[in-house]
Amino acid sequence: MDDNPDLARLFNALDRDAWIELALILGGTFVLIRAEQWALPWLANRLHGRARHYLLASVPLLRLVLIVVALGLALPIIVEPSLRNMVALLGAAGLAIGFALKDYASSLIAGVVAAFEQPYRPGDWIELDGHYGEVVRVGMRTVALVTADDDFITVPHLKLWTSAVRNANNGSPVLQCAAAFHVTPDHDARLARAVLEDVALTSPYLYFDAPIAVVTQEEDWGTLYRIRAYPVDPRQQFRFVSDLTVRGREALARIGARPRLVPPPART
Incomplete structure (x- = not known):
């Protein structure tokens, strides 16, 4: 065989x-x-x-x-x-x-x-x-x-x-979101961080059991702030970021922090 x-x-x-x-x-x-x-x-x-x-x-x-x-x-x-x-x-x-x-x-x-x-x-x-x-x-x-x-x-x-x-x-x-703000350097940084944290805490989309962080980064053109926080549902992330962005800009304007909409190009 x-x-x-x-x-x-x-x-x-x-x-x-x-x-x-x-x-x-x-x-x-x-x-x-x-x-x-x-x-x-x-x-x-x-x-x-x-x-x-x-x-x-x-x-x-x-x-x-x-x-x-x-x-x-x-x-x-x-x-x-x-x-x-x-x-x-x-x-x-x-x-x-x-x-x-x-x-x-x-x-x-x-x-x-x-x-x-x-x-x-x-x-x-x-x-x-x-x-x-x-x-x-x-x-x-x-x-x-x-x-x-x-x-x-x-x-x-x-x-x-x-x-x-x-x-x-x-x-x-839960999913972390970030809203960024570009601000000129002539402002009170401590006050800016405080008002941005209040913006996050008062958002209707905020998940309160997760931490909130306001990250500050100094650049040549000014100061970059980022609100890092979590929405209640990941599917709300875009509404959450939009809410933080709109109310964050209004809060910064109230304390005299002027936006730097277009950061200058990097130096060569």
Whole structure:
């Protein structure tokens, strides 16, 4: 008998019962995946804080588990479950994927890595491949973002191999925001820091359990102030920064701190 397995002999003869069983596995897996993709985000959007992020983060991982279980149930029906057959089948599949679908397969592998390493999760605010937005779905091949302009952007996981991921909250329910102010040097710096801290404390979007910092940096053209604080919900970050910016400029104007709108170019 020839020791080299013939691919034509790897597969079992599928009768009617086998086809029905495969259809049930495929249909059941599809229904369960669609159900968890709808039910978990629906439940998470009615929760707040860490519970919401934990539920959203479990969506891609649970989908991966369902797919692996379905493959584990279907393969023994299609292929005789022996080590020899499995090695031959996986080797042939690997060659086909490697030559025909290299980029697609790379995105799928990166998706598996993303499911375990979790560089981003649903609910995270990330910058990937030049796009910044909230992660709304982590698929097997792509990650979907919704930007501040309400654009829906799909980025393949393949970018994980070549691009850095900037994650603003990294699974946390809080996200730090910063509002910057450029001021001429002829003002009372202590008073300016005090009024900017009051601006943050009186914002309706402020998350009071996180610290507030007013960072001061002296430059050649004047003084740079940054209010660093946290909104109640990461999705309020743009309203929060706008509120800090508008009221911060008004507060600085009241104490005579004049804005330096365009810092001069660096000296050569």
